[in-house]
Amino acid sequence: MVVAVPSWQAQKLVPDVNPPGAGEGILNIHYAFQSGVKEPEFLGLVSSLTQWVFVRPDMASVTVSAAGRALAEQPDVLAARCWAEIAGAYGWAAEPLPPYRVIKEKRATFDQSPDGLKRRSGPETSIPNLFLAGDWTATGLPATIEGAIRSGARAVAALPAL
Ligand SMILES: Cc1cc2nc3c(=O)[nH]c(=O)nc-3n(C[C@H](O)[C@H](O)[C@H](O)COP(=O)(O)OP(=O)(O)OC[C@H]3O[C@@H](n4cnc5c(N)ncnc54)[C@H](O)[C@@H]3O)c2cc1C
Incomplete structure (x- = not known):
């Protein structure tokens, strides 16, 4: 399963995730x-x-x-x-x-301050078959559509082979 929700929603849904909060509007x-x-x-x-x-x-x-x-x-x-x-x-x-x-x-972007950036994570979670996607994950890009696409590709690449 891939959870692809905004960071502030991922924090509620996925255990042990401490993502950046909401940023600018x-x-x-x-x-x-x-x-x-x-x-x-x-x-x-x-x-x-x-x-x-x-x-x-x-x-x-x-x-x-x-x-x-x-x-x-x-x-x-x-x-x-x-x-x-x-x-x-x-x-x-x-x-x-x-x-x-x-x-x-009001919450158009995630927190892209130095503190927020430190909290971006990869697709893996503490649950083996649960992965993360979203522009706020560690894509190397700011809060953009391109970042969201890259995050999806990385999440799929991390999935175990069926
Ligand atoms: C006004 C505005 C203008 C922008 N302009 C640009 C631009 O010009 N260029 C650019 O590159 N980027 C732009 N962006 C940023 C871009 O839209 C985001 O980076 C991108 O949409 C992030 O994609 P995402 O899939 O990570 O998250 P989202 O697109 O936010 O998708 C998350 C999805 O999760 C759903 N969701 C939320 N909570 C739950 C839940 N609890 N359960 C199930 N589903 C849930 C939401 O409904 C949503 O469909 C803009 C953003 C905004 C708000």
Whole structure:
């Protein structure tokens, strides 16, 4: 059996596992908006709350990684602030604010501090037929899809032959 759940769930489910805890959150805001672009494009902003803007013909989406204290802000405040930033960058009208959806993922990543990294483990557990996968295991990569894939490959490689 391979358990492939977030680290804070693995800690509850698997004995003797002491994985990194939850790390940083990610903020996403999606605006329903006729942007005028024909092909999807994206832009990185600096000196702003907004970090990345992904623009499609009928939508603009903002990503803020390691969103920290911004996650405590009210959705309407965040939506207005990021819209002002991206409208300024693209030369769009700052008002009216388009319809939006704010998504706060408070536990988007595992704890990638030096202490958290020390707690990443390989796929083996103290139970012979129970293995671990997940981006938080010792993949050599940060909290990414690629890390999750590598962890799955390592868990499968560790399985005893049937
Ligand atoms: C908003 C956001 C944006 C991101 N952007 C990027 C990006 O651009 N590029 C990138 O590489 N990575 C990105 N990541 C990180 C990437 O999503 C993760 O690294 C990856 O999904 C981790 O995969 P995983 O299989 O380890 O865990 P998860 O994808 O978290 O899968 C764990 C699964 O376990 C299930 N589960 C939880 N608890 C239990 C339980 N008790 N019992 C059974 N099942 C359970 C969950 O429902 C989930 O399906 C982002 C993450 C977030 C949150």
